[in-house]
Amino acid sequence: MERGGSGLTLPNIAHRSGDLRGAEIYKREYPPAHYSLKINSFSLLSATKVEKYESGIFEAGGYKWSLSLYPKGDKKNNGAGHISLYLAIEETDRLHHGWEVNVNFRFFVLDQARNMYLTIQDADGAVRRFHELKREWGFSQLISLETFNEESNGYLVDDSCVFGAEVFVMKPMGRWESLSMIKLEPQHNKHTWTLDRYSKRARQFYYSDPFSLCGKSWKLKFFPNGTLQGKDKFISLFLELVGALDLPPKRKLYAEYKLRLLDQLNDNHQENKYNHWFCPSSVNWGSTELLPLEDLPKPANGFTYNDTVKVEVEILVMSEVKVFSGGV
Known part of the structure; x- marks a missing residue:
């Protein structure tokens, strides 16, 4: 019973x-x-x-x-x-x-x-x-x-x-999605941006031209005099996903990446590592305190050379979502 x-x-x-x-x-x-x-x-x-x-x-x-x-x-x-x-x-x-x-x-x-x-x-x-x-x-x-x-x-x-x-x-699913976390190959996961005539740059921030990495379009956003808690004390640098505002509802893109300020003389670069889910409400992420402003002009550091500054992004891991129709 x-x-x-x-x-x-x-x-x-x-x-x-x-x-x-x-x-x-x-x-x-x-x-x-x-x-x-x-x-x-x-x-x-x-x-x-x-x-x-x-x-x-x-x-x-x-x-x-x-x-x-x-x-x-x-x-x-x-x-x-x-x-x-x-x-x-x-x-x-x-x-x-x-x-x-x-x-x-x-x-x-x-x-x-x-x-x-x-x-x-x-x-x-x-x-x-x-x-x-x-x-x-x-x-x-x-x-x-x-x-x-x-x-x-x-x-x-x-x-x-x-x-x-x-x-x-129980009908077959009309749509389903597949999420993959992809570890990127070193030869295809970096982009370097050169800011020339650096001493003449007076705007609050600068955007790089859009560039493609891992099938997605990105931009770097650079603040010469910092922003938020780093304002007037540090250099700030962010990675931004182009088109994040056009992502489907609830869709996000994950990236694990490094942002670095290149030492053009000694390869002793200044870098930080980040991970972030990019979405319409959070289109960029990075460092408000990448490097103290006082360390940038010091010749021995190699961060400025011939009035140029170079920054770089290296994407290590990125999510990929594919949407299908029909059964799994």
Whole structure:
């Protein structure tokens, strides 16, 4: 026996195959989303020689379905003493050859006394495959007749009852994406920018011409006298993703990179390492304190040579997102 979320002791249930398996059983307030079947005079239906009742056809997930209810149980599949309920796919002649429909479904029995729905579904969200040789899935032991007929349980009131179904078709994904983190080859991951006539540069900041690295367009943004907390004390340098404002919603681009001020005499460069997710709200990232201003003009440092300053970016790792249509 299993105990459902309602606090009632509920019977084990069986699939059409007859193999006994557990199921997730609980109660909820809201009614079935796709189909409900109300039966009046249930006792009279049970007293007839009718083995099963087949509901009308309803649509869910782009396919046609019906319910098969066995009021005295599907005895051929170990359903004696229970109500059996199955979901059947209909109008399959309209489907292409070799059709297959994958479905997650749940059944309902209305507790009319409490206005709650006893809900029965495959455990762990199992998906059932409907195809030419298997057009019906369900539970041969949906609920025992003893539990169903007990008036205090509320399933059969004034000889009427309500069953229901929800059918969720698992369709192939229309779009999916692949994220890769790419480690870049040294010969293709650097760009150097030369700022000539450096002593004449008086603007607050300068942009390099756009350049391409790793299939993306970038710019360097240079502040000769610093910015933010580095203003008037340091040189500031940032890497900016061109077109970041045009990225699709929620899309970001990750980069791990180095920004460096080149020592043109001794190769004793000043560099810092960064990692950042570039996006419309954060188009650039870098250093506000790359080098103290007082160290820039010192000849021994080699940062200025023939009135030029050279800065460089080296991208080490970058994300790549590809979007596809169809299945994975």
